[in-house]
Amino acid sequence: KSPDLPQAHILRSLSNVKVTSIHTSHSGCHAIALSLDGNAFLFGRNQNGALGLPSSVPAVSETTPIKVKPTSLPGATPGSRFVSAACGRSHSLLVASDGHMWASGANNFGQCGQNPCSETKGFKPVSSPWLKSDPADKAIKIGAGLTFSLVLTESGKVYSFGSGDKGQLGNGRTGEYIITGGKTGFEIVSEPILVKGAIDGKKIVDISCGQQHSIALDTDGYVYVWGFNGYCRLGLGHQKDVMLPTIVPQFSGENEITRGLFVAAGPTNSVVVDRQRMYQMAGKWKNSGEGSTGQPYTTFRFIPDIMSCKMLYVSSGGVTHWCITPDDEDENAPSSPVMTVAWGQNAHNGELGFGEGQPKSATKPQRLRPLDGVDVFSIAAGQNTTFFLASPGGAELPRHPEEVxxxxxxxxxxxxxxxxxxxxxxxxxxxxxxxxxxxxxxxxxxxxxx
Structure with missing residues (x-):
């Protein structure tokens, strides 16, 4: 068993790869890194074949990630590149520059876009109705929850597939029915369907998936939510599940600077950064006090400790929360210095990265000192692990593994x-x-x- 890493390390296996984005799940233990030349590098737990390998392979070490080229997958166009990826708890999605999509892993609810079965063996093509539209459209970003998947297209449309038990498909129903023995079943959609509701006719520019809920943003800065609303994670002031995309009133005012700039979803929370670059969160994000099970944020609220910070990037993991903000503290730093801020109650695997001998958990946002001087521009927060993308140079960091x-x-x-x-x-x-x-x-x- 490898020891936990108490602070950020440079991953040797990818240190010579120009990574443009990294993707993981707040509820899963695997990751996908996409490189500048359009390849994918996968590692972590291979539950139900989420890495495209036989499920008999339990995991792929981060020290030896597997490399997947788009042209190695069925139906790929010659010269295409991977442009987006997503990880659910036990399934994975890949999208190429030509708009085609593939999925692998658990498919018991059709979340891999195949007829329901226990798992999809290897990356299989997902039906792509957007490519058949007139004019032809293409997928540019994807998201994944526990048992469902979302697709955002270049024209701003959103498609969904998988389980609709909590309304997370945004099709207006759960499809609940009675199975023999008095058990309840729910609708399963194994081919992508167009999400309508309040986003119908709008151009969506960002999407994110929680465990069983979704959040989206349009070009005007309006924010839309749907799906499971336990702990008020949709920020609508109540806990009733929402079957269709619904606009969040807080971000629909006439004053444009109060509307959304980008969005993110955690397991039981949602985050919106408004056009003033201020951070707001709804739902359950810790275990005690305000923001916990008994006192969730029923609507989107500011986090007092970071109200003066201008957000550049945000992410939510299993129990962790992250933001990147300009570093006004270091006046002698080079141009555009950034500060990485983290917090999360009940973190215990070093995923907050405060360093050896430092607290593993934090109920309030704290500066991540080990990353001072490192130009972090993206964060992928997993269930028990956190991944950072940073520009070359900057402060020296330890390497993992330490010796090879x-x-x-x-x-x-x-x-x-x-x-x-x-x-x-x-x-x-x-x-x-x-x-x-x-x-x-x-x-x-x-x-x-x-």
Whole structure:
């Protein structure tokens, strides 16, 4: 068993990959990283084959992620690239630049876009009605809950599929029916259907999924919610489930700066950052006091400790909450310095990243000191793990794993050319290279950081 990481580490296995986005689930234990060249790198728990591997494979180590190319999947267009991904508790979704989509993992409620079965073995194409529309549309972003999935298209339409037991499909019903023995069943939709309600005719630009609820944002800054409303996670002032997308009154006023800029969903909460870049949350986000089971935020409310911060990015994990904000504290930092802020009650695996010997849990937002000087621009908060994307350079961070076995010979030619051509060890991965074996070849060691 690998020890928990108490602070952020550079993941060696991806340190030479230019990652553009990383995706995980607030209710799952696997992750997907998308690279600049359009490939996907998957690792974590392979529950029900969520990584596209046989379910007999329990997990894929973060030190050896599997690489998936779009062209290796059925129906892919030559030259296409992965542009979006999503992780549910035990299923995964991938979208390519041509608008096609694939899914793998648990499919007992049709959440992989296939006829219901225990699991989808390997990544299978998902029916894409948007490609058949006139004019043709294409998927650009996807989201995943426990048992359902959402798709956002380039034209601003939203599609859903999977279980509708709490209204999370946004089709106006749960499809409840009686099974033999007095048991209750609910509608299962295994092919993407168009979500209507209050978003019909609107251009949606952002979506996010909780465990059993959804939140969306349109071009005018109006915020829409639907699905399970336990703990008032939809921010509508009540706990009744919502079957169709419904506008949130707080973000529908005439004053445009009070409308939404971007949205996020956690397991039992929703987050909206308004056009003043102020953070607001609804639902249950901790275990005691205001915001807990007995005292959830019934409507969207500010978090007092970060009211003066201007949000650049937000995310919610299993029990953690995150934001990136400009760092006004460090006046001597380079241009556009950022501060990473985290909080979460009952975190116990080091997922808040405060460092060795520091508290693992925090009920109030705190500056993440180990990331001072690191230009973090995106955060993917998982059930018990947190992933950060940062620009190259900045403060030095430890690497994971700390020590690895490195090849003794040049990794390109595998030859010992003697003292006339010594191997150069890369400062990033410690692998040896001859200068002439690099692309392009070099005559001397470059100056500065490389």
């Amino acid at each position: 076995d490195h090849p003794e010979l040049c990794v390109i030619c595998s030859k010992d050319l003697g003292d006339d051509e010594l191997e150069l060890e890369c400062e990033k991965c410690d692998s040896p290279y001859h200068l002439k074996c690099l692309t392009p070849p070099l005559k001397e060691v470059p100056e500065g950081e490389w």
